Amino acid sequence: xxxxxxxxxxxxxxxxxxxLVALGLTLVYGILHIPNFAxxxxxxxxxxMAFYLVGSLGANYWVAMAGAALVVALLAVLSDRLIxxxxxxxxxxxxxxxxxxLLLFLEAGIQAIWGAEFHRLAPPYPQIVRLFDLxxxxxxxxxxxxxxxxxFVLHLFLTRTLTGSTIIAMAQNREGASLVGIDATKxxxxxxxxxxxxxxxxxxxxxxxxxxxxxxxxxxxxxAFVIIILGGMGSIPGAIVGGLVIGFAESFGAFYVSTNYxxxxxxxxxxxxxxxxxxxLFPSGARA
Amino acid sequence: xxxxxxxxxxxxxxxxxxxxxxxxxxxxxxxxxMSLAYIMAIAAVGLNLILGYTGQLNLAxxxxxxxxxxxxxxxxxxxxxxxxxxxxxxxILSAVIGFFAGLLSLRLKGHFFSIFTLCVGFMxxxxxxxxxxxxxxxxxxxxxxxxxxxxxIRFDNTWSQYYLVLFFLVVSLWLxxxxxxxxxxxxxxxxxxxxxxxxxxxxxxMRTKVLAFVLxxxxxxxxxxxxxxxxxxxxxxxxxESHTFDMIAFILVGGIGTLFGPLLGAIxxxxxxxxxxxxxxxxxxxxxxxLILLVMYFPQGLIGYWRERxxxxxxASMQDRRLQRSVIGxxxxxxxxx
Numbered sequence: 001x002x003x004x005x006x007x008x009x010x011x012x013x014x015x016x017x018x019x020l021v022a023l024g025l026t027l028v029y030g031i032l033h034i035p036n037f038a039x040x041x042x043x044x045x046x047x048x049m050a051f052y053l054v055g056s057l058g059a060n061y062w063v064a065m066a067g068a069a070l071v072v073a074l075l076a077v078l079s080d081r082l083i084x085x086x087x088x089x090x091x092x093x094x095x096x097x098x099x100x101x102l103l104l105f106l107e108a109g110i111q112a113i114w115g116a117e118f119h120r121l122a123p124p125y126p127q128i129v130r131l132f133d134l135x136x137x138x139x140x141x142x143x144x145x146x147x148x149x150x151x152f153v154l155h156l157f158l159t160r161t162l163t164g165s166t167i168i169a170m171a172q173n174r175e176g177a178s179l180v181g182i183d184a185t186k187x188x189x190x191x192x193x194x195x196x197x198x199x200x201x202x203x204x205x206x207x208x209x210x211x212x213x214x215x216x217x218x219x220x221x222x223x224a225f226v227i228i229i230l231g232g233m234g235s236i237p238g239a240i241v242g243g244l245v246i247g248f249a250e251s252f253g254a255f256y257v258s259t260n261y262x263x264x265x266x267x268x269x270x271x272x273x274x275x276x277x278x279x280x281l282f283p284s285g286a287r288a
Numbered sequence: 289x290x291x292x293x294x295x296x297x298x299x300x301x302x303x304x305x306x307x308x309x310x311x312x313x314x315x316x317x318x319x320x321x322m323s324l325a326y327i328m329a330i331a332a333v334g335l336n337l338i339l340g341y342t343g344q345l346n347l348a349x350x351x352x353x354x355x356x357x358x359x360x361x362x363x364x365x366x367x368x369x370x371x372x373x374x375x376x377x378x379x380i381l382s383a384v385i386g387f388f389a390g391l392l393s394l395r396l397k398g399h400f401f402s403i404f405t406l407c408v409g410f411m412x413x414x415x416x417x418x419x420x421x422x423x424x425x426x427x428x429x430x431x432x433x434x435x436x437x438x439x440x441i442r443f444d445n446t447w448s449q450y451y452l453v454l455f456f457l458v459v460s461l462w463l464x465x466x467x468x469x470x471x472x473x474x475x476x477x478x479x480x481x482x483x484x485x486x487x488x489x490x491x492x493x494m495r496t497k498v499l500a501f502v503l504x505x506x507x508x509x510x511x512x513x514x515x516x517x518x519x520x521x522x523x524x525x526x527x528x529e530s531h532t533f534d535m536i537a538f539i540l541v542g543g544i545g546t547l548f549g550p551l552l553g554a555i556x557x558x559x560x561x562x563x564x565x566x567x568x569x570x571x572x573x574x575x576x577x578x579l580i581l582l583v584m585y586f587p588q589g590l591i592g593y594w595r596e597r598x599x600x601x602x603x604a605s606m607q608d609r610r611l612q613r614s615v616i617g618x619x620x621x622x623x624x625x626x
Binding site for chain 2: 033035037083086087090092093094096097098100101102103104105106107108109111112218219222225226229233260261263264267268270271274275
């Protein structure tokens, strides 16, 4: 029972981190129809920012998280204004290659500053929480609570506020949104800022129980892509459900199948599902 | 486009230059670097078939190159298979795996295809890295034998290996030129220009795309097999997507969808990297923004740009002639009126 509970906890932790990253990716895809390959690099930059703020400036964990979110949001907006916005009329191939260029640049830049070695963010809450005979590290519970809290706030923002619903409107129908007077520039700046901030928060939450290194974004971004393909590109509930599915598949797969091959499970699942359903599990209208 | 009369002498000059290169190169290291550029060019020529001609961004290409290299590495080192037998098997195996990967991934279009192949490439990397018993895991395979001699020719020094690689480069370019100038090549381009239109024209989309994919993975496998015999050390990192990104950079710099673009890009960027050696791992700080600027301001690459200029010049001269003719015509009119 205890072991099973551990796997559930692991799955929830992984799943909520993946869901946050996938949410940012799917929001940007919904608005601009760009698969942002650089999103994993934003996640990585977020982890380094938190590491720098806590490690070198001695900031509080939550302050560092806010700082990292701010920096990465700014970076994401810059990438939109300087690169993606200018390529809006170019063939999709160009967007993807530009995103790859940005990814390479960010990784090399971080490596130039902090080196290729692994770093650790000291856990801010090293306590272990005991409940009956169940044991859980506090950090994992914080990850789950914070991620779901953030998703809830995002949901409220997107559905209950005017600004939020402009994002939804834009994702549903670009021309229709312009017709009713929604400013496309404002919406895309906002979307990129949210997606960057989500990536940074996910990275900062996950960093205390993980390692920080320049290519840490690779696996996460690929799993996030798997998640949004499975969940339907541009679909917000799809990203959350997909994130949890992959998180659980990984934690149970690692335990019951093989730890060595746990990273392949997400991709194997993708290959398997797409072999039978090329349209994904929850097909949405936004399919290129 | 360059006129046909120009093409042949130019190619002959280039070939002579390539053959003369080892004799004028200052030292063996330059010959080594040039051979590596040629091997990368063969892989990039293959990627260009699916990316440049057929319009599908396959991000697993480095994975297929690694399959070719590992086939040679495993067969020669662990099973004592002669190099050339392993070489042939490497190409076939890459193409066979490419066939199944293509069948699966080409059911997806556009972005989905790219994302899916990114995942396929990463799976290849993970499998190579984790299968210690078969692939020696993270350690990689060392001491791969150099290609065995054919008849009196031996491939035991950099010079002879340079010519071996050059031979395969010429063969791959010749084969690629035959492919892209055939009816099949036109079908590839038709798919790039518009899948719906291509289908209306009676092109079997799936079959044609899978064929392009298999051919491109065959090139990748061959390049990988050459790489294994030439560098004689391989590690799982060669399957990583960053390696595919390098090849995309070669194609973009040289000219996407052109026969010699990948070769030009591979040579230019390999030497640029060599001259930026002090940057080592940080060369991507230069390459990344370069890639972005290329797609923003120079998406056709060097050869594409040159062709465009030729076309513009041709159009301008044609217009001049037409203008002259109309001027002459009006003069005649004036004279007849008078």
